[in-house]
Amino acid sequence: MRAAQALAALGLGVLLWLPVMGGGLGQLQDRLPVRENDDTNGAIYLHHAFHDAMTHGRLSLRDPDQLLPAGYDRLRADGGNSVEMIVSGLLRLILPWPSWLSVAHLIWIPLNLLAFVPLGMHLWGRLGPSLAAGAAWATLGPTLGQIEASRLTQVVLFALPLAVLGLLRVAEEGGRRAIVLAGLSVAMLGLSYWFYGLFLALLAPGFLVWGLSQRPRRDVTRDYALAAAVCLGVLSPVLLAIAWPGLTGGWAPGAILSSEWASPVFPDALQLQGEQARHVRGALPWVTVPGLLWSLWSGQRRALWATLTALCFVFALGPAQDLGEHRWLLPYYPLWRFVPGLDRMNHPERWLALGGLFLIVLAADAAARSKPWIVWLLPLGVLAQNHAEGVTPLPTWEFRAPELWQAVAKGPPGGVITLPLGQASRACTFQHVHGRALLGGMVEGLPPLLPPEHVSFVEGNGLLTQLLSLSRGQDAAIDVRQGDLDALQAAGLSMVVVDGPSVQRARRLAGVDLKRRLTEVFGPPVVEGADGALWHLPTTGAPGVAQTRGVKLIELGPSGPPPSQGSAGPSQQGPAQGPPPQGPPGPSRLGPAPPNPPGASP
Numbered sequence: 001m002r003a004a005q006a007l008a009a010l011g012l013g014v015l016l017w018l019p020v021m022g023g024g025l026g027q028l029q030d031r032l033p034v035r036e037n038d039d040t041n042g043a044i045y046l047h048h049a050f051h052d053a054m055t056h057g058r059l060s061l062r063d064p065d066q067l068l069p070a071g072y073d074r075l076r077a078d079g080g081n082s083v084e085m086i087v088s089g090l091l092r093l094i095l096p097w098p099s100w101l102s103v104a105h106l107i108w109i110p111l112n113l114l115a116f117v118p119l120g121m122h123l124w125g126r127l128g129p130s131l132a133a134g135a136a137w138a139t140l141g142p143t144l145g146q147i148e149a150s151r152l153t154q155v156v157l158f159a160l161p162l163a164v165l166g167l168l169r170v171a172e173e174g175g176r177r178a179i180v181l182a183g184l185s186v187a188m189l190g191l192s193y194w195f196y197g198l199f200l201a202l203l204a205p206g207f208l209v210w211g212l213s214q215r216p217r218r219d220v221t222r223d224y225a226l227a228a229a230v231c232l233g234v235l236s237p238v239l240l241a242i243a244w245p246g247l248t249g250g251w252a253p254g255a256i257l258s259s260e261w262a263s264p265v266f267p268d269a270l271q272l273q274g275e276q277a278r279h280v281r282g283a284l285p286w287v288t289v290p291g292l293l294w295s296l297w298s299g300q301r302r303a304l305w306a307t308l309t310a311l312c313f314v315f316a317l318g319p320a321q322d323l324g325e326h327r328w329l330l331p332y333y334p335l336w337r338f339v340p341g342l343d344r345m346n347h348p349e350r351w352l353a354l355g356g357l358f359l360i361v362l363a364a365d366a367a368a369r370s371k372p373w374i375v376w377l378l379p380l381g382v383l384a385q386n387h388a389e390g391v392t393p394l395p396t397w398e399f400r401a402p403e404l405w406q407a408v409a410k411g412p413p414g415g416v417i418t419l420p421l422g423q424a425s426r427a428c429t430f431q432h433v434h435g436r437a438l439l440g441g442m443v444e445g446l447p448p449l450l451p452p453e454h455v456s457f458v459e460g461n462g463l464l465t466q467l468l469s470l471s472r473g474q475d476a477a478i479d480v481r482q483g484d485l486d487a488l489q490a491a492g493l494s495m496v497v498v499d500g501p502s503v504q505r506a507r508r509l510a511g512v513d514l515k516r517r518l519t520e521v522f523g524p525p526v527v528e529g530a531d532g533a534l535w536h537l538p539t540t541g542a543p544g545v546a547q548t549r550g551v552k553l554i555e556l557g558p559s560g561p562p563p564s565q566g567s568a569g570p571s572q573q574g575p576a577q578g579p580p581p582q583g584p585p586g587p588s589r590l591g592p593a594p595p596n597p598p599g600a601s602p
Contacts, residue, residue: 070454
């Protein structure tokens with residue numbers, strides 16, 4: 001790609017910010033182009049935590065300031081996809097907060113468009129239709145929906161058109177450059193988001209079949225095998241690092257989803273009937289229909305592009321859908337059920353990221369070859385439909401650190417216990433403000449991701465187990481023992497926060513007044529307001545050894561009633577050892593269960 005072509009692509013991508021943001025574009029120095037949600041809160045934490053890890057040389061991405069005393073092992077918990085955080089880190093070097101994160105959301109529009117141009121030039125040999133088709137693809141509704149939700153991992157798509165270009169060249173031409181391009185770009189797609197790499201690997205046989213119609217079978221199969229070897233050679237060190245604990249007999253995070261017990265019906269999937277999820281709107285722009293018909297009649301490679309488009313859209317429907325009184329299993333079901341790892345993702349609509357690329361290529365192909373100017377109708381139509389369906393302009397949201405969390409920064413040295421336990425993951429949003437460690441953290445409500453050391457620490461501390469019982473709606477007075485306080489101080493914990501918004505969202509408090517119970521034993525809070533309340537842990541308590549109530553951090557059955565007040569002595573049931581048990585989530589597990597299978601979106 002020539003420098004002038006690259007500058008044209010980047011410039012057009014930046015110009016697209018105006019219709020995407022509207023009047024909100026001028027607010028990005030103070031606001032983020034997002035709608036506040038759990039993923040927004042998680043993204044703020046993850047970007048700051050990644051930058052901190054890189055600054056301190058923690059290439060493992062382990063955060064020692066969450067899930068005390070074990071730390072949060074993000075590499076093994078979610079695969080460590082961090083390309084978007086590398087980009088935001090570079091922006092952070094030149095822009096203030098929150099501008100660097102705002103730009104980090106939108107910058108993927110020009111970057112994805114830029115990566116599309118080589119594919120377009122290979123297909124059509126003309127810059128104009130390549131830019132036009134790339135602009136349409138970069139602003140499709142589902143992609144903008146992911147930006148709005150701060151799911152930037154799912155927006156890092158620059159490797160996708162390069163991978164498609166590489167696979168296509170291997171099919172039609174072969175040669176060392178095509179093999180290396182295919183292998184490296186598919187590997188980069190996986191490093192950007194593991195599931196996108198897996199998706200394309202599942203579609204790769206389509207390119208192989210196409211190649212068998214273009215070149216001798218022996219040459220095609222050899223070249224694809226070499227491309228696969230290049231890809232695995234790049235990915236194997238990362239995959240080995242992720243799998244190493246399990247391979248060596250250590251603890252490894254479990255699956256938060258499994259096709260063994262999860263429902264095959266996903267609300268966020270592309271729906272055959274009823275209302276579509278917000279981030280699925282605009283998946284099939286009406287402006288593409290004439291181009292699709294034209295290309296199906298006279299386009300090149302139309303069988304390949306049409307097949308890949310159809311597969312992606314069918315798979316985006318999910319494993320099954322309920323239509324009327326019947327549940328219908330769909331073609332994606334056997335893949336979801338039997339392909340290792342695919343059942344860990346509860347967002348089948350993310351197939352639309354790949355399907356959107358093939359859709360735009362097919363819609364543009366015939367016009368790009370005969371009347372290139374017509375292709376410019378694609379981005380205009382996509383932008384118009386986005387506006388009509390409410391996808392754009394993207395909303396803006398101002399991040400503000402509540403007085404409560406600013407007071408934490410001024411508190412005594414040490415970390416924070418945030419209540420309700422297991423249901424206050426949003427507290428990680430403000431960790432970059434106060435810089436204190438958290439007993440829980442981003443994944444505290446996902447039992448399979450909790451390390452045994454953290455589980456044992458919580459279950460072995462009488463005060464924490466009592467707070468856990470209260471967080472589960474089992475109301476009882478708190479009995480503070482000196483041994484419990486000593487253990488908390490030794491772990492570096494010095495404060496307790498009741499997070500107001502988390503309390504409002506908690507499903508299991510059942511009317512328990514956490515503030516009242518804490519005030520009974522710790523006195524009035526140091527800070528109290530609409531956002532919650534803060535206490536400093538005392539250094540002394542009632543005499544006696546550390547006391548537990550037999551409460552398990554991770555349970556499969558309902559918790560029993562709290563013991564009567566005044567009971568003394570340690571529980572006969574000691575802290576759990578070993579990894580969290582696997583299996584379907586029970587109603588009393590730490591953290592609320594979403595309507596569909598629990599778990600953060602990987």
